[in-house]
Amino acid sequence: MISKSLLPLEAASPAYICPYDQACSYLEAAAKELKLDQGLLEILSHPRKVVTVSIPVKLDNGEVRVLPGHRVQHSDVLGPYKGGIRYHPAVTLREVSALAMLMTWKCALLGIPYGGAKGGVPIDPKRYSVGELERITRRYTSELIKDIGPAIDIPAPDMGTSAREMAWMMDTYSVNVGHAVPGVVTGKPLAIGGSRGREMATGRGVMIIVREALTDRGQSLVGVRVVIQGFGNVGCAAAELLYQAGAKIIAVSTGAGGIFAQNGLDIPALKAYAAENHKSIVGFPGAIAISNADLLTLSCDVLIPAALENQITQENVHQIQAQIVAEAANGPVTLEANQLLEARGVTVLPDILANAGGVVVSYLEWVQGLSYLFWDEERVNREMEHLMVQAYHQVIQQSKTRQVNLRLAAYTLGVGRVAQALTVRGLYP
Numbered sequence: 001m002i003s004k005s006l007l008p009l010e011a012a013s014p015a016y017i018c019p020y021d022q023a024c025s026y027l028e029a030a031a032k033e034l035k036l037d038q039g040l041l042e043i044l045s046h047p048r049k050v051v052t053v054s055i056p057v058k059l060d061n062g063e064v065r066v067l068p069g070h071r072v073q074h075s076d077v078l079g080p081y082k083g084g085i086r087y088h089p090a091v092t093l094r095e096v097s098a099l100a101m102l103m104t105w106k107c108a109l110l111g112i113p114y115g116g117a118k119g120g121v122p123i124d125p126k127r128y129s130v131g132e133l134e135r136i137t138r139r140y141t142s143e144l145i146k147d148i149g150p151a152i153d154i155p156a157p158d159m160g161t162s163a164r165e166m167a168w169m170m171d172t173y174s175v176n177v178g179h180a181v182p183g184v185v186t187g188k189p190l191a192i193g194g195s196r197g198r199e200m201a202t203g204r205g206v207m208i209i210v211r212e213a214l215t216d217r218g219q220s221l222v223g224v225r226v227v228i229q230g231f232g233n234v235g236c237a238a239a240e241l242l243y244q245a246g247a248k249i250i251a252v253s254t255g256a257g258g259i260f261a262q263n264g265l266d267i268p269a270l271k272a273y274a275a276e277n278h279k280s281i282v283g284f285p286g287a288i289a290i291s292n293a294d295l296l297t298l299s300c301d302v303l304i305p306a307a308l309e310n311q312i313t314q315e316n317v318h319q320i321q322a323q324i325v326a327e328a329a330n331g332p333v334t335l336e337a338n339q340l341l342e343a344r345g346v347t348v349l350p351d352i353l354a355n356a357g358g359v360v361v362s363y364l365e366w367v368q369g370l371s372y373l374f375w376d377e378e379r380v381n382r383e384m385e386h387l388m389v390q391a392y393h394q395v396i397q398q399s400k401t402r403q404v405n406l407r408l409a410a411y412t413l414g415v416g417r418v419a420q421a422l423t424v425r426g427l428y429p
Helices: 019-034 038-045 093-110 130-143 162-176 200-214 233-244 267-277 294-295 335-343 355-369 376-401 406-425
Strands: 049-058 064-073 083-086 115-121 153-157 226-230 248-254 257-260 288-290 302-305 323-325 347-349
Touching: 019 038, 019 093, 019 323, 019 335, 019 406, 038 406, 049 093, 049 130, 064 130, 083 093, 083 162, 083 355, 093 115, 093 355, 093 376, 115 153, 115 335, 130 162, 153 162, 153 355, 200 233, 200 302, 200 347, 200 355, 200 376, 226 233, 226 294, 226 355, 233 248, 233 267, 248 294, 257 294, 335 347, 347 406, 355 376, 376 406
Parallel strands: 083 115, 083 153, 226 248, 226 302, 302 323, 323 347
Antiparallel strands: 049 064, 064 115, 248 257, 257 288
16 A cells, blocks of 8 residues: 655545545556555655745736746656646645656656656636736746756656746746756747747647547548647647548547537637637537537537546446547546446557657657757657557557456556666665
């Protein structure tokens, strides 16, 4: 049993599924399959460093508010810490700790020389002006200045943040050290050392993994009926690329609700509509309004949860009608729901594989920034696809060899590689 005493408990409703507890459950399952030593399991289950800072910020109305900011660094056994910065009201220390742990296994699974980290500030960015967000981001970066860097910890965008925030972080760090440091963050604008292909990377990775899974079933993307929960950066990119490949996107949603079209949605037209309506898709011509809950239960070939965690649970898992569930979000399917889906023959493509395209291209951006040699988008996409396809086939082979589901196969590969590196490096002192 893993000890979780290093992190404070947080009040929650009885139905709440703690992401950190769930992440530890996945780790325990992988450790049991790998027959890991208990001491090694204890090391892997705890983040190496947990940083919480105060962020004083002056609002536009002159009021001063102090916000908490977190950064959790789980493991750097394989390389510098890597992980996003999230601005969302639901950010908690245990949530970012779980996501940092998942990032460790994700990087190891993809063969990327990174460890896992995650950070966040519990705010709704829509409630703050651009000036306020800049002041929050710069102060947050200043408070973490000794804990980040191109050889230490490389942040990236996540929910509620974008290339804009990464530009502010890079500039703040660079000003403090006295010279430009493009490698301190990834997901930056192209003008200051960002990588081509980064914006579409996570969605492209989802498309690639779905394509490979369909190929194993003797199918192609052409005509496949797809439902996507979430039409943000990841969901929108996945929808666009799947649409271009011939798939039929029959439903998508945002936090405000979803839309459904039996014969498929015109994704380019939907993107234009969302751009003109403050990212809202409600009211799109020719589509029927549908709730997020009902969207998940639509009859389809592929369901892509690309929003928040804990969307498919014991409460609604029996209503899921998809043949493939691709986790574009982090942890959208609970452990119990995953087991029930697998028992019914539904293929669940786990998050640490399906949504890894973003961290892969972040790694490629970091490599380009360190070398000051930048690639065209074709090369970036080619390098990313190679790593994604390679990881997919390794997971499939591991699943067959160990006779376990794809999630456990992915975790045994990721956890196993970190455990092996830790064993080889040993403990200091």
